[in-house]
């Protein structure tokens with residue numbers, strides 16, 4: 701559990717009373733997605749696709765499961781998203797609840813005591829959350845999250861399909877920064893990069909690495925979907941650098957872009 705203890709020390713840096721310096725692979729976690737996933741993907745065929753998605757709050761992963769994709773692998777530079785996924789998985793599996801609401805210490809302890817661990821990763825997550833409850837009150841734990849008040853837009857009332865997919869599939873998670881060089885021996889039909897471009901450095905060198913990572917992960921006829929929440933693309937170099945390898949078009953609903961191979 702050495703790596704989990706390190707992650708817990710990073711949590712202490714983020715929400716503890718004594719805030720020391722954290723590294724760049726640990727940060728606040730999105731409690732829910734601030735994007736309208738239903739609207740964003742309304743005209744995109746996801747059926748039976750192999751998807752690579754940012755993990756973030758896990759809303760994206762659950763959305764793709766609910767839409768009947770074949771598989772979803774995930775990535776995020778924030779390692780804490782991995783632990784949050786398991787907490788959400790348990791709420792869906794054991795409590796039929798899509799979001800983690802009406803939480804108190806007793807209820808969380810009871811939930812954690814009923815988890816049937818199915819993998820080494822799940823065991824690590826269980827250890828992580830038990831330590832969290834031992835170390836912090838619920839209010840402090842919630843300081844770890846960035847919360848978007850509009851829950852309705854991505855909430856899924858009937859979790860049956862997601863529950864089944866969670867039973868059948870283990871989480872595949874890559875703790876990588878997509879703007880730094882890395883290689884996987886896999887290709888995806890759909891890559892969802894959310895609004896990560898809002899956070900990526902605008903230099904040509906970084907954008908080329910970011911672009912080449914995505915290029916190496918995409919099938920020949922695959923698509924990359926990017927949402928545009930805050931970025932002013934008129935001043936970004938991304939399209940200039942990406943257009944050397946990809947065509948891009950604004951989605952009909954104007955809340956994102958689709959990139960395809962040139």
Ligand SMILES: C[S@@+](CC[C@H](N)C(=O)[O-])C[C@H]1O[C@@H](n2cnc3c(N)ncnc32)[C@H](O)[C@@H]1O
Nearest residue numbers: 733734735756776777778877878879895896899
């Ligand atoms: C793009 S952010 C913003 C929230 C997003 N709009 C949503 O609805 O979830 C979501 C996630 O992207 C991750 N992220 C940001 N930049 C990244 C990068 N360069 N590589 C990998 N993950 C990144 C963050 O850690 C965060 O968990």
